[in-house]
Amino acid sequence: xxxSLQRLTIVGLxxxxxxxxxxxxxxxxxxxxxxxGRTPGPLAAARAAGVVDRTTTxxxxxxxxADLIVLCAPVGALPGLVRAAWPHLAPGxxxxxxxxxxxxxxxxxxxxxxxxxxxxxxxxxxxxSERSGFEAAQADLFVGRLTLLTPTARTPEAAVARVSRFWExxxxxxxxxxxxxxxxxxxxxxxxxxxxxxxLVAAAADDALALAGPGFQDTTRVAASAEALWTDIFRxxxxxxxxxxxxxxxxxxxxxxxxxxxxxxxLEAELAQARKRREKLG
Amino acid sequence: xxxSLQRLTIVGLxxxxxxxxxxxxxxxxxxxxxxxGRTPGPLAAARAAGVVDRTTTxxxxxxxxADLIVLCAPVGALPGLVRAAWPHLAPGxxxxxxxxxxxxxxxxxxxxxxxxxxxxxxxxxxxxSERSGFEAAQADLFVGRLTLLTPTARTPEAAVARVSRFWExxxxxxxxxxxxxxxxxxxxxxxxxxxxxxxLVAAAADDALALAGPGFQDTTRVAASAEALWTDIFRxxxxxxxxxxxxxxxxxxxxxxxxxxxxxxxLEAELAQARKRREKLG
Numbered sequence: 336x337x338x339s340l341q342r343l344t345i346v347g348l349x350x351x352x353x354x355x356x357x358x359x360x361x362x363x364x365x366x367x368x369x370x371x372g373r374t375p376g377p378l379a380a381a382r383a384a385g386v387v388d389r390t391t392t393x394x395x396x397x398x399x400x401a402d403l404i405v406l407c408a409p410v411g412a413l414p415g416l417v418r419a420a421w422p423h424l425a426p427g428x429x430x431x432x433x434x435x436x437x438x439x440x441x442x443x444x445x446x447x448x449x450x451x452x453x454x455x456x457x458x459x460x461x462x463x464s465e466r467s468g469f470e471a472a473q474a475d476l477f478v479g480r481l482t483l484l485t486p487t488a489r490t491p492e493a494a495v496a497r498v499s500r501f502w503e504x505x506x507x508x509x510x511x512x513x514x515x516x517x518x519x520x521x522x523x524x525x526x527x528x529x530x531x532x533x534x535l536v537a538a539a540a541d542d543a544l545a546l547a548g549p550g551f552q553d554t555t556r557v558a559a560s561a562e563a564l565w566t567d568i569f570r571x572x573x574x575x576x577x578x579x580x581x582x583x584x585x586x587x588x589x590x591x592x593x594x595x596x597x598x599x600x601x602l603e604a605e606l607a608q609a610r611k612r613r614e615k616l617g
Numbered sequence: 618x619x620x621s622l623q624r625l626t627i628v629g630l631x632x633x634x635x636x637x638x639x640x641x642x643x644x645x646x647x648x649x650x651x652x653x654g655r656t657p658g659p660l661a662a663a664r665a666a667g668v669v670d671r672t673t674t675x676x677x678x679x680x681x682x683a684d685l686i687v688l689c690a691p692v693g694a695l696p697g698l699v700r701a702a703w704p705h706l707a708p709g710x711x712x713x714x715x716x717x718x719x720x721x722x723x724x725x726x727x728x729x730x731x732x733x734x735x736x737x738x739x740x741x742x743x744x745x746s747e748r749s750g751f752e753a754a755q756a757d758l759f760v761g762r763l764t765l766l767t768p769t770a771r772t773p774e775a776a777v778a779r780v781s782r783f784w785e786x787x788x789x790x791x792x793x794x795x796x797x798x799x800x801x802x803x804x805x806x807x808x809x810x811x812x813x814x815x816x817l818v819a820a821a822a823d824d825a826l827a828l829a830g831p832g833f834q835d836t837t838r839v840a841a842s843a844e845a846l847w848t849d850i851f852r853x854x855x856x857x858x859x860x861x862x863x864x865x866x867x868x869x870x871x872x873x874x875x876x877x878x879x880x881x882x883x884l885e886a887e888l889a890q891a892r893k894r895r896e897k898l899g
Contacts, residue, residue, distance in 0.1 A: 461830035481828060510828070520825035524833045528817055532836055534872060535810055536891040538865040543802035546763060546792070547898055548743030550839045551806045554814055557832045558895040562888035566881050573876060580873050583820040584866060590816060591862050594855060599848050606844035609818040613840040616829055 339500060340365035344401035345387070346394065346416060348377035350464060351433045352407030353386075353472025358505040360386045361474040371397030377469035395423040398430075403501060405458075406432035406440075409564055410571040414443035417455060426451035429494045431458040431501075435521060436571035437485045437514035445487065454494035457485035457514055459521070460507060465559040478506035483521075485514040522575035527583055529565055530576070532558040621782060622647035626683035627669070628676065628698060630659040632746060633715045634689030635668075635754025640787040642668045643756040653679030659751035677705040680712075685783060687740075688714035688722075691846055692853040696725035699737060708733035711776045713740040713783075717803060718853035719767045719796035727769065736776035739767035739796055741803070742789060747841040760788035765803075767796040804857035809865055811847055812858070814840040 343365035345352045352370070359365055370387040371394055372378045378390035391397045398404050398420045406416050413434045421444075424430060430453065434440055437457040444455030462480040464471060482502040486495045499509040512520075532555045536544070569576055593602040625647035627634045634652070641647055652669040653676055654660045660672035673679045680686045680702045688698050695716045703726075706712060712735065716722055719739040726737030744762040746753060764784040768777045781791040794802075814837045818826070851858055875884040 461828060463830065463832060480830060483828065516824075520822075520828050523821040523825040524829045527820075528833050528836045530872065531813055531817055531869070533888050533891040534865060534868045535813055536895045537887060538809075538861070538868045539805040540802075541894075542798070543805040544894060544898065546743060546765065546802050547806045548745065548762060550745060551810050552898060553835050553838050554810045555895055555898075556835050558891055560892065562885050562892050565888060566885040569876060569884065570879075570881050573879075577873065577876060579820070580869065580876070583816060584869055584873070586816045586820045587813070587862065587866055587869075590812065591859065591866070594851060594859060594862075597852075597855075599852050602851065603844050603848040605819060606815050606847060609815040609840055610842065610844050612823075612826060613815075613818045613837055616826065616834060616837075 338363050338366045339504070340403050342367045342369060342401040344369040344371060344398050344404045345407055346371040346397065346404065346420070347407035348372050348381055348469045348472075349407060350467045350469070350471045351460070351476075352405070353377065353381065353469035354462075354474065354476035355405055355407060355433070355505070356381055356386045357384075357472050357474035358477055362504050362506070364501060364504045365403070369397055369401065380469055394419055398428075399423050400425050402428055403497060404428060404430045406430070406434070409567045410434045410436045410440075411567045413440040417443045418447065421447045421453065424453045426453070428453050429497050430455045431498045433458055433460055434571075435459060435525065435568045437517045439571060441485055441487065441514040445489070454491055456490055456494050456498045457517075458498060458502070459483045459485075459517065460502065461525070462507075465557055467561045467564065475506065477502065480507050482507040482509050483517055484509060484511050485517050486511060487514070518572050518575045519578070522572055522579040523582075526568060526572055526576045527579040529557050529560060530569065530580065531583065532556070533565075620645050620648045621786070622685050624649045624651060624683040626651040626653060626680050626686045627689055628653040628679065628686065628702070629689035630654050630663055630751045630754075631689060632749045632751070632753045633742070633758075634687070635659065635663065635751035636744075636756065636758035637687055637689060637715070637787070638663055638668045639666075639754050639756035640759055644786050644788070646783060646786045647685070651679055651683065662751055676701055680710075681705050682707050684710055685779060686710060686712045688712070688716070691849045692716045692718045692722075693849045695722040699725045700729065703729045703735065706733075706735045708735070710735050711779050712737045713780045715740055715742055716853075717741060717807065717850045719799045721853060723767055723769065723796040727771070736773055738772055738776050738780045739799075740780060740784070741765045741767075741799065742784065743807070744789075747839055749843045749846065757788065759784065762789050764789040764791050765799055766791060766793050767799050768793060769796070800854050800857045801860070804854055804861040805864075808850060808854055808858045809861040811839050811842060812851065812862065813865065814838070815847075
């Protein structure tokens, strides 16, 4: 199979960037894979592993000449990276990202001067791990997972198609939605869920934690995630997260009242509804 | 190895009772295994699978002559089962259970008339599954898991030793604590965690749920659990659960304020503390 991309550049070789590199190499998504990083460690590791052809710490050099550039940096750094990369992109290049929050980065790209058919398409693979760093990167991280793309009314279809094809090559299914819809939905199914898991651990006393069984382990697995990354995400999605948190706290308050008042049938009906919705997810 | 028990009786062949039967048979914990159930289906399935020697729907007949009797019924049914079984137990018999709440069943046993060296020891294997019923039973469900026993000041050491040895034979590690300590701790690390997971699903809109990734799947796995069993547990542990829920809601309210006020360093410090405590659990 001929790779559909001539040159793929990945900016940032953490868990996600490293996994994109490994997956792209394994699945021959590009003839050449270039990595841009700030520190030499992950870049050297990626070269040694053979998952990238060339690395650089110079953003302008790394993104120049690529037909697809994937920004794999923390959410808070993405708008600045879009602005910094933009003047150095080759004509017709498509820039995308893997950030968990889309509003700010999409807005930053929309504010960049129009030039040479360069296009930004916001992206977010719904994959991850409580682990971080290049050493945790996996070639199959995206297989069978959704990747969400957030084109705007102005995004050319060909650019969306290029990014969609890329994620499909990596084993992912692609869905399109607006940045606003994205940020509201992931606030509920990802950001709040992390916050809730961190809070379950924080609220448990040490003697109780010592008795934790498999249910607690599963429910709080994501609370082993890197706090700096998640603070950055919560900050980037502040308003939708506050909305989702308010809905959640209201639900807990209602159920607390049912328990306090001994309304067990009503509580059981609520739990049944949640159980049925959860079972549909498999 | 000679089985340490002559006759083991298991009352209730759901997920836990069925797993106790399978584990006891596999590990030769008893020369004879008797099962008591209310409906013939699981009893016939257990006989057909060869994991029990004899079954009956008559409680008095099933518990008579056993040296260890394990009650594996829903939490709300346990106090009544202790009272119903008590007069039919053989001299020197030890009665135990697997209930997730210990206060009421321990109190019910303490209120039974003293007779013939018959002893109750409250028990709770910290194992489980979101699945239920005999068909989900597994012989290795208790391997590497904690089982909590809640003897009182009046419980003879020999009875605690018999129940401890039984769970250790099934692959579990045993820890002793008071029923009150137990109920407070499991409210935080099990009961609240289930309630929180059900509420995360309930609070998410359908369009958001459709985008759920692996983090959501893990965090809410326990929300696929049977609502009737969990309502029964919440009811049985009402006050400790309300206390744990109040602590949790207070924590969420504090973090909501940090997010609203943009106190990101303070939030990150809280998340870091939770992350470190979670990592210790493995």
